[in-house]
Amino acid sequence: MSRTLPFFENPTTTREEIMRATFLALCEHGYADLTIDRIGEEFEKSKSLVYHHYDGKDDLLLDFLEYMLGRSEERIPFPEGPPDEHVARIVDRLFQPTLTEEFRGFARAMVELRAQAAHDAAYRELFSRSDEFVRKQIAQVVRAGVHRGVFRPVDPEATAALFQAVFVGVQTQRVTADGTPVADARAEFERYVETCLLADGE
Amino acid sequence: MSRTLPFFENPTTTREEIMRATFLALCEHGYADLTIDRIGEEFEKSKSLVYHHYDGKDDLLLDFLEYMLGRSEERIPFPEGPPDEHVARIVDRLFQPTLTEEFRGFARAMVELRAQAAHDAAYRELFSRSDEFVRKQIAQVVRAGVHRGVFRPVDPEATAALFQAVFVGVQTQRVTADGTPVADARAEFERYVETCLLADGE
Numbered sequence: 001m002s003r004t005l006p007f008f009e010n011p012t013t014t015r016e017e018i019m020r021a022t023f024l025a026l027c028e029h030g031y032a033d034l035t036i037d038r039i040g041e042e043f044e045k046s047k048s049l050v051y052h053h054y055d056g057k058d059d060l061l062l063d064f065l066e067y068m069l070g071r072s073e074e075r076i077p078f079p080e081g082p083p084d085e086h087v088a089r090i091v092d093r094l095f096q097p098t099l100t101e102e103f104r105g106f107a108r109a110m111v112e113l114r115a116q117a118a119h120d121a122a123y124r125e126l127f128s129r130s131d132e133f134v135r136k137q138i139a140q141v142v143r144a145g146v147h148r149g150v151f152r153p154v155d156p157e158a159t160a161a162l163f164q165a166v167f168v169g170v171q172t173q174r175v176t177a178d179g180t181p182v183a184d185a186r187a188e189f190e191r192y193v194e195t196c197l198l199a200d201g202e
Numbered sequence: 203m204s205r206t207l208p209f210f211e212n213p214t215t216t217r218e219e220i221m222r223a224t225f226l227a228l229c230e231h232g233y234a235d236l237t238i239d240r241i242g243e244e245f246e247k248s249k250s251l252v253y254h255h256y257d258g259k260d261d262l263l264l265d266f267l268e269y270m271l272g273r274s275e276e277r278i279p280f281p282e283g284p285p286d287e288h289v290a291r292i293v294d295r296l297f298q299p300t301l302t303e304e305f306r307g308f309a310r311a312m313v314e315l316r317a318q319a320a321h322d323a324a325y326r327e328l329f330s331r332s333d334e335f336v337r338k339q340i341a342q343v344v345r346a347g348v349h350r351g352v353f354r355p356v357d358p359e360a361t362a363a364l365f366q367a368v369f370v371g372v373q374t375q376r377v378t379a380d381g382t383p384v385a386d387a388r389a390e391f392e393r394y395v396e397t398c399l400l401a402d403g404e
Contacts, residue, residue, distance in 0.1 A: 030321030108320040115317030117378035118310040119232030128379040161386035162368070162394070169371025176319035177330040184363035192364070196397050
């Protein structure tokens with residue numbers, strides 16, 4: 001089984017190879033124990049190339065984050081088709097009962113990188129941009145659903161803001177606390193969608 | 203204005219003094235740049251006392267986390283009085299429009315410490331215990347509300363799981379991304395409470 005995510009497969013440039021090596025090293029060692037040397041161990045070319053491209057760990061990680069957020073944004077399906085089915089797909093992806101080893105590694109790395117944003121303005125800028133992008137995508141789906149009469153006449157921005165809080169919460173909790181009741185949270189979130197969002201809800 | 207949270211005021215033991223110094227150093231430097239020396243700078247007694255009590259930064263931070271989670275658990279008001287008013291207080295506390303500097307420091311430190319749990323079993327054990335405690339408290343309030351007919355006949359555990367996902371999400375987002383629409387998320391969460399939880403909702 002692949003050790004990485006689809007967008008790290010088949011790197012074609014040195015930058016992409018370094019991004020892949022960074023991902024693998026982050027999954028294995030975590031943010032705190034990550035070093036350029038450890039990234040070099042996952043890199044198929046000479047370690048010195050990593051030092052040639054980046055000033056240090058922070059410089060590399062910021063580029064990695066920008067790369068990863070870019071790929072994540074690309075992976076979000078463009079809102080098309082029935083809005084209610086789109087919401088169902090979002091719910092399915094968010095509340096998967098079990099995470100594959102690769103996706104767990106990715107989720108852990110994102111939680112650790114996001115935590116850097118608490119004290120680092122450059123990280124915060126990237127997460128602010130990414131959060132805003134995701135919110136706008138969700139709001140667009142909700143707006144389309146209201147327009148088509150599939151959803152109740154709700155506020156798309158407010159709905160997107162709560163959706164995102166739940167996403168960040170579930171993603172953070174499931175890799176930082178054992179026994180997080182993901183299925184319970186999903187059941188209640190689905191009740192919320194049916195009751196508060198869908199036009200043919202109760 | 204005080205630089206700390208209520209439970210760090212007036213330390214009476216050396217451990218409490220070290221906990222207070224750790225809190226101040228964490229707020230100022232963040233997790234990644236924290237050192238025992240920097241904790242020592244916030245400590246009113248000899249730095250060597252810190253080294254005497256703890257094996258190193260990780261040892262000290264785990265004790266700090268255990269101390270802080272314990273105090274947080276104590277601060278959660280014991281579920282008494284009308285359950286709907288209790289939920290309103292929880293919502294008020296969670297979605298405060300602005301955070302005081304101290305509370306922002308505390309929230310940042312918690313996000314950074316929680317992120318350690320992604321790769322550290324000792325941290326994860328503490329957050330698992332704390333999350334479970336909070337969920338049980340919320341479920342108890344919901345159960346009481348259902349019993350008294352103030353809430354609809356909802357599943358207390360599922361409701362508590364979603365509440366907690368929202369808490370963790372909002373707390374994480376607001377210190378890691380600028381422009382997090384806390385007021386929007388609150389409006390939608392209140393709509394959820396009114397529609398899905400309160401017995402006299404629509």
